[in-house]
Amino acid sequence: MKITEARVIVTCPGRNLITLKIVTDSGIYGIGDATLNGRELAVVAYLEEHVLPALIGRDAHRIEDIWQYLYRGAYWRRGPVTMTAIAAVDVALWDIKAKAAQMPLYQLLGGKSRERVMVYGHATGKDIEGCLDEVARHVELGYKAVRVQCGIPGIATTYGVAKRSGERYEPADSDLPAEHVWDTAKYLNHVPKLFAAVRERFGDDLHILHDVHHRLTPIEAGRLGKSVEPFNLFWLEDCTPAENQEAFRLIRQHTTTPLAVGEVFNSIHDCRELIQEQLIDYIRATLVHAGGITHVRRIADFAALYQVRTGFHGATDLSPVCMGAALHFDTWVPNFGIQEHMPHDERIDEVFPHAYRFDDGHFTPGKTPGHGVDINEELAAKYPYKRASLPVNRLEDGTLWHW
Numbered sequence: 001m002k003i004t005e006a007r008v009i010v011t012c013p014g015r016n017l018i019t020l021k022i023v024t025d026s027g028i029y030g031i032g033d034a035t036l037n038g039r040e041l042a043v044v045a046y047l048e049e050h051v052l053p054a055l056i057g058r059d060a061h062r063i064e065d066i067w068q069y070l071y072r073g074a075y076w077r078r079g080p081v082t083m084t085a086i087a088a089v090d091v092a093l094w095d096i097k098a099k100a101a102q103m104p105l106y107q108l109l110g111g112k113s114r115e116r117v118m119v120y121g122h123a124t125g126k127d128i129e130g131c132l133d134e135v136a137r138h139v140e141l142g143y144k145a146v147r148v149q150c151g152i153p154g155i156a157t158t159y160g161v162a163k164r165s166g167e168r169y170e171p172a173d174s175d176l177p178a179e180h181v182w183d184t185a186k187y188l189n190h191v192p193k194l195f196a197a198v199r200e201r202f203g204d205d206l207h208i209l210h211d212v213h214h215r216l217t218p219i220e221a222g223r224l225g226k227s228v229e230p231f232n233l234f235w236l237e238d239c240t241p242a243e244n245q246e247a248f249r250l251i252r253q254h255t256t257t258p259l260a261v262g263e264v265f266n267s268i269h270d271c272r273e274l275i276q277e278q279l280i281d282y283i284r285a286t287l288v289h290a291g292g293i294t295h296v297r298r299i300a301d302f303a304a305l306y307q308v309r310t311g312f313h314g315a316t317d318l319s320p321v322c323m324g325a326a327l328h329f330d331t332w333v334p335n336f337g338i339q340e341h342m343p344h345d346e347r348i349d350e351v352f353p354h355a356y357r358f359d360d361g362h363f364t365p366g367k368t369p370g371h372g373v374d375i376n377e378e379l380a381a382k383y384p385y386k387r388a389s390l391p392v393n394r395l396e397d398g399t400l401w402h403w
């Protein structure tokens with residue numbers, strides 16, 4: 001089955017999303033997500049200049065060989081741009097192979113390990129009360145797990161909180177980076193009160209998750225983890241920047257609060273020690289940014305050896321193509337933990353018709369051959385690209401901090 005065409009589709013139905021479409025001489029085509037929030041056109045250039053011309057004429061069934069060709073053959077290995085480009089090709093080829101086999105992708109991976117996939121939603125609020133109302137709405141919708149984020153008194157803008165209540169949270173909200181201000185002390189004094197209020201109102205069974213978004217030092221993360229142990233969080237996410245994997249040894253010495261890391265990782269080398277030393281409990285690296293199914297399957301299998309479970313990133317800046325493929329992966333992977341779910345804007349759902357369905361706090365991926373997601377190219381063309389940048393973050397004294 002020869003690759004005859006490979007093209008990138010750039011669209012912005014409410015936010016920029018990049019899709020790769022690979023067409024074969026059998027008429028079967030596959031699509032992959034190539035979206036890297038705030039750096040979209042870098043991936044487009046990488047694909048169009050350095051990858052797609054080399055794909056034409058290759059056998060679409062040789063997924064592993066093409067992956068190795070694009071990884072080892074790049075010379076300049078790893079990095080978010082390279083691995084997102086490779087991921088888009090990889091997921092499109094797995095989509096093709098599953099369609100050719102006339103089976104849903106999870107069957108090709110090894111069949112179902114579960115009937116449905118537990119997801120967590122995002123409850124945010126300008127203050128604790130506002131967040132509690134959003135938790136109540138998610139519980140009403142059937143979610144068994146909710147990520148809670150709220151504004152911090154004395155800090156103007158906080159990660160994860162929409163500008164206006166009820167609005168969708170979109171971090172890439174300006175042409176050039178907006179400047180946010182942060183104060184760790186105010187955050188550490190306030191956020192345990194949020195978890196206490198959630199437990200008080202919703203009891204012990206609701207899974208509570210929280211994203212620190214890389215902002216603490218290791219000892220501050222240890223202090224926070226210890227202070228919130230009474231609230232039995234499902235996980236504390238990105239509690240400190242994880243380039244230095246050893247930093248998590250210090251955190252682990254101080255707390256049993258489960259730790260999740262990895263949405264910014266793009267290869268197994270970013271998380272090998274974290275997994276091997278059991279410094280984390282959930283690995284978040286997902287298909288679109290970590291080299292696709294072929295590589296993330298290696299990460300998941302390695303994590304299984306150390307009882308680390310998957311907890312894929314699933315923000316709205318990852319397209320329905322990534323969500324669809326991830327849900328098939330989640331349905332198969334034996335060491336599944338949880339899947340992040342932020343509902344996409346209706347315009348995005350129209351551009352990307354999909355087979356996955358939400359019910360009672362869980363998703364099912366659908367049974368259509370492939371990953372079950374398509375793209376309406378005519379509709380996609382109606383939404384031209386518009387540059388959007390992620391914010392930067394400064395401490396109150398002006399120090400450039402982690403966003």
Ligand SMILES: O=C(O)[C@@H](O)[C@@H](O)[C@H](O)[C@H](O)CO
Nearest residue numbers: 037171211213263314315317
């Ligand atoms: O856990 C998450 O979903 C967040 O960390 C993301 O919203 C992240 O900020 C965005 O994906 C960045 O583009």
Ligand SMILES: [Mg+2]
Nearest residue numbers: 211237238263
């Ligand atoms: Mg996160």
